[in-house]
Amino acid sequence: MYVKEGELPGIGKKYTVKTENGDTIVVVIHYTGKREIYYFEEDSEEPTAVIELTDEEARTLGTILVGALFQPTSDEEKIGFLMKHLVFEWVKVPENSFLVNKSIKELEIRKKWGVIVVAVIREDNVIVSPSPLFKIEPGDTLIVVGTLENVKKFVKEVEEKKG
CATH class of the missing domain: 3.30.70.1450 (Regulator of K+ conductance, C-terminal domain)
Structure with missing residues (x-):
């Protein structure tokens, strides 16, 4: 997996994540707290999905994604x-x-x-x-x-x- 961070002057920060299967996820964090998530399938110029989240929604989703609420059982x-x-x-x-x-x-x-x-x-x-x-x-x-x-x-x- 590859992650790239960039500044968006006057807007906030942009994170680009390239997944193992070749898809790209772009997360834009605005200074206001608003988050935008863009999902691009491999070799696609246009996003397949766009999601806008408030600061609170993004933090809740982040808590879920890092496994704070649920830890899947490892194969071991x-x-x-x-x-x-x-x-x-x-x-x-x-x-x-x-x-x-x-x-x-x-x-x-x-x-x-x-x-x-x-x-x-x-x-x-x-x-x-x-x-x-x-x-x-x-x-x-x-x-x-x-x-x-x-x-x-x-x-x-x-x-x-x-x-």
């Missing part, structure tokens, strides 16, 4: 939250498992154990987000996600319960 914070609360587990399906030749829907995996099958590894293939009608075969590796407690229950049942 989101990932950290998920990593604290969710567990991913690779579950190998034994030959004699109760899962074999049954669909995800038929098994009601999400309803019974509270885990979601997010992918299945079958031989050299990875099936991402398998449909509810996807049938599980012996030797498949299910990648499931859920709380630690629910994942443990699911893994225990797969290891102990035979078909």
Whole structure:
């Protein structure tokens, strides 16, 4: 992003901001406190939008833009939250498992154990987000996600319960 500041004699200051996507925003601040915002799409000579704000309106909008009223969650914070609360587990399906030749829907995996099958590894293939009608075969590796407690229950049942 690029910002250029300039004087407008008898009027105030002008700030030109070039955005990452090539658009331009020009902000004119009058000595009276009035603000004018001009939005130019990339390679456009004429503004696409013009907004006039009072000093109070501009300060309120500025407060919003700097995040004083609301702070979006960063990707790192989101990932950290998920990593604290969710567990991913690779579950190998034994030959004699109760899962074999049954669909995800038929098994009601999400309803019974509270885990979601997010992918299945079958031989050299990875099936991402398998449909509810996807049938599980012996030797498949299910990648499931859920709380630690629910994942443990699911893994225990797969290891102990035979078909």
